[in-house]
Amino acid sequence: MLERSAVVGGCGYCRPHYRDDRRDLGVIEFQAVTKRFDDGTVAVDELDLTVDPGRITVFVGPSGCGKTTSLRMINRMIDATSGAILVDGKDVRQSDPPLLRRGIGYVIQQAGLFPHRTVLDNIATVPLLAGWGRAKSRKRAEELLETVGLPASMGSRYPAQLSGGQQQRVGVARALAVDPPVLLMDEPFSAVDPVVREGLQDELLRLQGELDKTIVFVTHDIDEAIKLGDKVAVFRTGGILAQYDTPAELLARPADDFVSNFVGRDRGYRALGFLAASGLTVGELASVQLGDTAGEARRKLSDGWVVVVDERKHPCGWLSADRLSDVDEAATVDTDLVQSGGSLYDTEHGSLRSALDAALSSPSALGVAVNGSGELVGSVTADEVLRALAAARTAGEVPR
Numbered sequence: 001m002l003e004r005s006a007v008v009g010g011c012g013y014c015r016p017h018y019r020d021d022r023r024d025l026g027v028i029e030f031q032a033v034t035k036r037f038d039d040g041t042v043a044v045d046e047l048d049l050t051v052d053p054g055r056i057t058v059f060v061g062p063s064g065c066g067k068t069t070s071l072r073m074i075n076r077m078i079d080a081t082s083g084a085i086l087v088d089g090k091d092v093r094q095s096d097p098p099l100l101r102r103g104i105g106y107v108i109q110q111a112g113l114f115p116h117r118t119v120l121d122n123i124a125t126v127p128l129l130a131g132w133g134r135a136k137s138r139k140r141a142e143e144l145l146e147t148v149g150l151p152a153s154m155g156s157r158y159p160a161q162l163s164g165g166q167q168q169r170v171g172v173a174r175a176l177a178v179d180p181p182v183l184l185m186d187e188p189f190s191a192v193d194p195v196v197r198e199g200l201q202d203e204l205l206r207l208q209g210e211l212d213k214t215i216v217f218v219t220h221d222i223d224e225a226i227k228l229g230d231k232v233a234v235f236r237t238g239g240i241l242a243q244y245d246t247p248a249e250l251l252a253r254p255a256d257d258f259v260s261n262f263v264g265r266d267r268g269y270r271a272l273g274f275l276a277a278s279g280l281t282v283g284e285l286a287s288v289q290l291g292d293t294a295g296e297a298r299r300k301l302s303d304g305w306v307v308v309v310d311e312r313k314h315p316c317g318w319l320s321a322d323r324l325s326d327v328d329e330a331a332t333v334d335t336d337l338v339q340s341g342g343s344l345y346d347t348e349h350g351s352l353r354s355a356l357d358a359a360l361s362s363p364s365a366l367g368v369a370v371n372g373s374g375e376l377v378g379s380v381t382a383d384e385v386l387r388a389l390a391a392a393r394t395a396g397e398v399p400r
């Protein structure tokens with residue numbers, strides 16, 4: 001079957017749509033912040049950085065470069081040696097740590113749930129501490145279970161009775177319980193397998209589209225950083241900020257060799273994920289519908305291929321001249337006959353990367369283009385994508 005790319009990632013890092021009434025709470029400022037541990041290790045060195053409110057900021061870099069230390073200084077799990085961290089203009093050192101942490105949700109690797117409490121009790125922990133009372137805290141926990149996409153029946157389970165991905169969702173629900181403006185997430189998805197991880201990332205972006213939290217997210221995975229971050233801070237060993245930019249800028253204009261190497265050798269290809277494919281010409285594409293006859297499909301073949309759609313006009317695969325050659329004229333085109341192939345290019349939300357991917361992954365070399373509702377609208381070729389790329393270059397959207 002043809003695969004619709006995930007909302008994020010495959011189709012080129014579509015961003016969540018922020019509400020116009022996005023919150024302005026949760027500005028975090030690092031002002032010349034240094035952390036020197038007792039043994040002399042400088043984990044963070046003179047960090048100056050402002051985290052935008054209502055956005056996702058990712059701290060990324062190699063192991064030991066000071067990401068976690070920087071994160072934990074925000075909620076005072078670690079105190080800075082010098083410099084200041086301000087949250088909404090107030091130095092965190094002037095806040096009582098337990099009170100400060102109530103306004104700052106915290107999610108860690110493997111969720112860190114209390115093993116002897118049920119899922120609902122885990123989520124209700126902070127509301128109870130904040131004095132919400134049992135009934136209100138429980139109601140909030142039930143709501144949040146739904147918010148993070150878990151069935152109500154899981155509320156009475158214990159963490160060990162959940163998968164890693166489900167535990168992580170509970171961890172997010174718990175962090176959101178008293179609706180804090182700021183969420184700190186320390187490698188929250190690194191203990192789950194890549195498929196679950198991608199699902200959790202998509203879910204986080206969906207949630208963020210509704211919640212508009214100020215999220216600081218730590219990872220050592222540049223792909224995760226580029227997918228999730230509105231802005232990405234790349235750290236180098238010694239706790240030095242190497243570059244702080246949007247993912248598109250990071251890929252297009254890495255500040256130095258360290259950043260360039262860190263973002264990877266295929267950064268040019270990945271940067272295509274941030275180029276809108278609006279200028280791309282979508283060509284015609286011959287199609288038949290499931291239920292049509294093989295004879296009809298044969299007559300519609302173009303360069304040996306015809307695409308097959310279902311009754312909703314959603315593409316479901318290809319038929320080749322080869323495949324049709326030994327099929328009876330009157331035979332019905334059904335899913336058994338159809339050859340799977342390739343990703344789809346969404347003309348409304350897709351990027352040049354997703355268009356190129358659709359073309360390269362198609363057995364006919366024609367990328368299948370669909371509209372926002374998933375209906376077939378035509379085809380794209382790799383040559384056409386390269387032409388659009390050249391035009392973007394001329395327009396100055398891509399560095400020369």
Ligand SMILES: Nc1ncnc2c1ncn2[C@@H]1O[C@H](COP(=O)(O)OP(=O)(O)OP(=O)(O)O)[C@@H](O)[C@H]1O
Binds near residue numbers: 038043061062063
């Ligand atoms: N309590 C401590 N005492 C001494 N050194 C420490 C302490 N905690 C962290 N460090 C050191 O500070 C540096 C930064 O550590 P930090 O945990 O912030 O890095 P990180 O970028 O989050 O790494 P990772 O990706 O491996 O989790 C490392 O060299 C680490 O060994």
